[in-house]
Amino acid sequence: MLNDDTITALATPFGYGSISVIRISGNQSISIVSKIFFSIQKNKKLEDQPTHTIHLGYIQDFLDKVLVSVFRNPLSYTGENMVEISCHGSYYIQQNILQLLIRNGVRLARAGEFTFRAFLNKKIDLSQAEAISDLISSDNKVYHDISLQHVKGSLSNMIKKLRQDLLDFSSMLELDLDFHEEKVSISDRMELCNFLQKLIKIIKNLVESFSLGNAIKTGIIVAIIGETNVGKSTLFNQIIQEDRSIISPIGGTTRDIIEESMILKGIPIRFLDTAGMRKNVHDPIEYMGIKNTMKKIENSQLILYVFDSSFNEKKQKEMIHIIQNIYKKNSQKIIFAIANKSDICHFHDYIDIKSKVDGLFHISAKNGEGIEEMLNYLSCVFMKKLKKRKYIVLQSRHYESFKNSLNEIQFAYDSLKRGISEELILIHIKCASNHLGEIIGEITSEDILNNIFSKFCIGK
Structure with a gap:
């Protein structure tokens, strides 16, 4: 990439719009633009204007009425002389202004070339450019x-x-x-x-x-897991406010992992509805779904472990064993235990489970009770995690x-x-x-x- 010629490009999205901005950078940018721009004020020369000033006028042959912004080195984005032409967002106008500039010795910029020049001129370093x-x-x-x-x-x-x-x-x-x-x-x-x-x-x-x-760039993965028929899909649908997952009393209905993204208090979340975990699965397709669930558990940042509020002591011990195995593989994993069906079951403390997880919530996935509280706590947990780190690598x-x-x-x-x-x-x-x-x-x-x-x- 050369740094001694003058470059130009459309700085706004390609296509039609109310306003378009054409950016020009290079030591000759102001003098070149002055050849095609005529101020509404007579005898006003663009080359004589100070930095960070805006001027109203016309492009050659009255192509358009425009605003021209002047930025002089080293106070510009690139560290060179720069001009920005704000014109009407017509494709015809954009292309004709660009062609006028090219005929006067400007070339089209390459991808990222304005920022590259800012880097070369020590306006920013490489990490700032990224x-x-x-x-x-x-x-x-x-x-x-x-x-x-x-x-x-x-x-x-x-x-x-x-x-x-x-x-x-x-x-x-x-x-x-x-x-x-x-x-x-x-x-x-x-x-x-x-x-x-x-x-x-x-x-x-x-x-x-x-x-x-x-995870912040691509979405924090929250996997909803648990045995069959504990209300995972109902909870998933309540969270996303849409009937994405099929709900059925027949165990093993969810086989493919269903994903939906949303922004929760400024945090990007990818909720996953997974296949129900159960022993002695004979259906090969359901078995593959459970295997995929285990992979997603490994890749997730947070797990919502849903269980039926009427679980007996034996089921609770099995659940604690699974939770302990998840933590063994990744101690940084966040796990919430979700006691579902609070609308039809008696309230229990689940002290043994509560002591093993990062949060325990009693909800009714059917009528939405307790879900908002759970989501609020979820966002708070991540915000606390973010605040603990002064720097985060992207x-x-x-x-x-x-x-x-x-x-x-x-x-x-x-x-x-x-x-x-x-x-x-x-x-x-x-x-x-x-x-x-x-x-x-x-x-x-x-x-x-x-x-x-x-x-x-x-x-x-």
């Missing part, structure tokens, strides 16, 4: 808020601080190397180990946050870099504990810093840059 892409893609409040924080530089600043900490650590080790022949130790190895332990804890939290970040590229950096620091820590030479430890620390540098673009390759910016829309 955060802009996330912000554009955000379809819920939580995703939007995290993306916006990353655009503002919260993640970048934290990474810069980590790299500075690693540099400080390296400086202390290098001091020891300088005085190695005199057999003088400047640094305390225990203090150095403690220093690395703190960094390991921070980066480990970042690595672990990615599963939550990915990009898989960042996740891989943090993971690689963590491995290198762990190697350095283990080497330090074993008394291995400072030279080897310094190599691991440098690699760890480089992996962090990849995230913000201080260390990167052209292939990575092309891959990131090619995913942007034209005009951004």
Whole structure:
């Protein structure tokens, strides 16, 4: 990608609309636009206007009455001179303005080229560029808020601080190397180990946050599970306010997993109605449905374990055993026990079950009683989980870099504990810093840059 020519693209969605915005960037952008724009104020030259000003006028041959916004370097989005032409949203007008610009030496921008120029001109770093892409893609409040924080530089600043900490650590080790022949130790190895332990804890939290970040982008999976005929499908239909799942007194009616997405208090949720779990299944199709249910349990962030309020003690023990097995596989899993059919059964405390789960709710899936309370608590649990984490990783590229950096620091820590030479430890620390540098673009390759910016829309 060149950075010395002038580029243009439609910044608003393609097609018809009330207003369209055409964006131009490059050192010659203001002088080029001045050739096709004529202000309603006589003798007013666009090239003489200060930055962040808007001007009313006409495009050449009275093609359209437009507003032209001027942004001068380095105060523009790209860090170059920029102009934005706000015209009427006619396809004919859009294309003719673009053709006028091209005839005057402007070329059409490639995908993400405006943001790429902002990166080259150090207006933003690479993680902020990706955060802009996330912000554009955000379809819920939580995703939007995290993306916006990353655009503002919260993640970048934290990474810069980590790299500075690693540099400080390296400086202390290098001091020891300088005085190695005199057999003088400047640094305390225990203090150095403690220093690395703190960094390991921070980066480990970042690595672990990615599963939550990915769920925020794609939807937090909530699996509704339980035995046959306990009211899972009725509960699913009540939650989504639609009859998606077939309800029948015949056990094993639900065989395919049915999914529905919704936004719950700004949180994206994917509710799954699953096949009822029971022993001695002879129908091969129902058996496959139960196998799929077990897979979905593994992939879900939260489980609603529905059971019949009239369950006897034996059934409760079986349920507790299943819950314990789920926690064994993933201690981070959130499980709610849902005592259904409260409209026809006597109230029980279910103390044994309650002590094993993150929440117990008495509901009637049939008439909707208790469901709103359950959903409110569900959203509160996730909001608390989000607030516990200062930073949440959204990009898989960042996740891989943090993971690689963590491995290198762990190697350095283990080497330090074993008394291995400072030279080897310094190599691991440098690699760890480089992996962090990849995230913000201080260390990167052209292939990575092309891959990131090619995913942007034209005009951004």
